[in-house]
Amino acid sequence: MVSMRQLRYFVEIVEAGSYSLAAERLFVAQSALSRQVKELEASAQVQLLTRGARRFELTPAGKTFYDGAKRLLFNLNETLVQTRHADRGEQGVIRVLHSSSVALASPLMQRIQSYLSNNGASLEISQMSSEHQGEDIEEGRSDIGLVRLPVHIKFPGVRVEEVYTEQLMLAVPASHRLSGLSEVAVAALREEPFVSLPHGERGGLSYRVAELCMRNGFFPRAARATSRKTTLLSLVEAGLGVALVPASMRSIAPAGVRFVSLSGTDNSTAVAMLYRRGMSTLVDGFAAALHGEV
Known part of the structure; x- marks a missing residue:
């Protein structure tokens, strides 16, 4: 009879990549872990792992079993979470x-x-x-x-629906020459280094920013350090470059970042x-x- 403990041990071994590391993560002896896997294979009546002196490999049956065991454990955990919420x-x-x-x-x-x-x-x-x-x-x-448009990677079963739009703003360090302006034109940023650049196969905010810059006659110039994460505002604060970001990011900006409105029209970004x-x-x-x- 296969137990949930054996499933959990087996999944942990595969994800850890070794018996020793899995034993450390599970706080059990390595010998106990090895014994549980042998009992699991005996119950399943198939070999799940091929063991060498220093490493192991999943057999084709083991790969199928791992995928199913991981799904089963995930579904069990979700059921437990839902049950606790129902109890409350x-x-x-x-x-x-x-x-x-x-x-x-x-x-x-x-x-x-x-x-x-x-x-x-x-x-x-x-x-x-x-x-x-x-x-x-x-x-x-x-x-x-919740993502920024455009979304380039599509999945057949997943719908993409726009939720709201907001204005883009220029984020600059407090010491920047543009920080005291009430508004600035995108075209005036031609020589500024940008701390966020688009990836050729991805969409999102950086793609929208590049699209806006190209509409104004230039492609954003890369700063010495770039980021596609919220850390880009930290790079701006450090004086490494500027960024065009949604107005809502003012709420999470470091103290040393200033925001300047963009002049003109169609400077918005959409959340989907x-x-x-x-x-x-x-x-x-x-x-x-x-x-x-x-």
Whole structure:
């Protein structure tokens, strides 16, 4: 009979890459770990691992077993979490992902807080790059993703729906020559070093910024240090360059960063939602709330 302990031990061994490291992580003796795997193979009546002097490899059967065991453990954990929330009178947990350029600020958080309080739900939120969110949602590990448009990597079962737009602003260090202006034209940034540049196969904020710069006759020049994360504001504060960022990122900016409005029109950026329709009534209602429909 296969036990949950054996499944957990087996998955940990595969993910750790060695018996010794898995034993350390699980706080069990390596000999006990080895014995549990042998008993697991006896119960399954297949060889799951081929063992060498210093390493092991998954057999084809072992790879199939690992994928299934990991799914089973994940589903069990989700069931336990949902059960605990039900015991507290809560409807369930909504698992939300957001990219680093989507600051958890108004109007987003107002809609989220209102829905959670009105529906007795809880939120589990994590930061993840937009290119990985679609895979997580399609495979059921997460419910909702929040990203900056454009999204280039598409998944058949995942919908992409715009939620709201906001204005882009120029972020500069406090000592920068432009920091005291009320507004600046994008074309005036031609010679400025940018701490965020687009990746050829990805979308998101940096792609939108490059698109805006090219519309004004130039491609953003790279600073000495660049970042695609929220750390780009720290690079700006350090005087390494400038960035065009959503206005909402003012709420998470370091003290040494100043924001200048952009003159002209069509300097906006859009936040979109990734989700699979029909996952649950709770998630569908949450999606509608993000749209401002409830």
